[in-house]
């Protein structure tokens with residue numbers, strides 16, 4: 001079946017990095033209407049059993065820095081979890097904790113009542129939906145799909161259309177909070193889309209997170225996440241400037257971090273990241289390439305409504321410089337290196 005789906009999908013979209021463009025261009029009407037065979041009884045049983053989240057099968061696509069601990073928390077809470085990751089080896093620790101494994105995203109979606117996707121960017125999120133859509137149409141008429149990746153609203157709306165065209169329901173639910181909050185089940189979910197699915201998914205969101213916001217129509221969750229991360233990216237760039245300036249004028253940057261922590265502009269991020277930035281250490285919690293992606297998407301959002309965002313635009317340039325210097329996979333706090341280069345202090 002998986003082979004058939006892949007062959008059929010190849011008619012619609014290639015597996016290249018350009019796939020989401022094909023995905024975007026393909027009209028919904030291109031999908032056949034076989035789902036008229038819909039079997040509704042499963043939907044009712046899913047809704048009934050999911051009140052405490054206990055007997056709903058959960059799929060998880062994408063086991064990177066965030067996806068792995070999120071799936072792990074679901075397993076630890078006793079959920080029935082099936083995983084897939086492009087690099088299979090990242091599934092192994094989850095399998096040893098009791099997760100089931102499927103070799104493709106579409107097989108996870110076919111198998112599970114609710115499938116979560118935690119993928120890198122719009123391209124990879126679009127890819128997974130693209131391959132899942134056909135199988136949902138033919139095999140799992142009552143499935144639900146929750147995308148927790150950070151993507152732009154346009155991508156999220158397309159994913160929503162594609163998933164809805166199968167009869168399945170869709171929730172966008174990007175998260176605020178990094179590696180440690182993911183490990184600790186302390187994420188903040190910024191959700192939008194099908195309200196019944198929000199209710200269905202809430203027990204799982206509550207296992208993985210400390211709070212959840214329901215923001216209405218698809219696109220609002222993505223927009224909220226991008227505004228938050230645009231501000232976070234600018235704040236990090238400001239911290240980098242402050243640390244380097246304090247050093248240049250002979251102050252101890254560690255004292256600056258302490259002063260910041262006691263004043264009106266204190267932020268957990270400054271206290272967490274400042275000390276390691278001073279030591280030029282950037283252990284990755286939030287990869288710099290993802291922060292730059294979020295700045296880019298946020299600037300696109302601002303552009304779409306003619307909102308000036310000059311500070312974020314300037315910060316984005318620093319992340320681009322850092323990427324060009326080979327720091328994509330370091331923590332986003334490595335953005336300080338682009339200023340060190342500029343100021344000639346490294």
Ligand SMILES: NC(=O)C1=CN([C@@H]2O[C@H](COP(=O)(O)OP(=O)(O)OC[C@H]3O[C@@H](n4cnc5c(N)ncnc54)[C@H](OP(=O)(O)O)[C@@H]3O)[C@@H](O)[C@H]2O)C=CC1
Nearest residue numbers: 062063064065066086087119120124150178179285286290
């Ligand atoms: N890290 C953080 O602090 C936070 C991250 N986010 C967002 O969450 C998402 C995931 O982040 P994070 O876990 O840190 O990222 P990682 O880079 O650690 O993981 C990315 C995941 O996407 C998969 N992937 C990448 N490209 C493709 C592709 N072309 N096809 C299929 N799968 C692909 C990777 O698979 P593989 O293992 O094979 O590479 C991996 O599972 C991003 O959108 C990020 O912006 C949100 C909040 C916090």
Ligand SMILES: O=CC(=O)O
Nearest residue numbers: 175176177178286
């Ligand atoms: O997206 C990153 C985060 O820390 O939130």
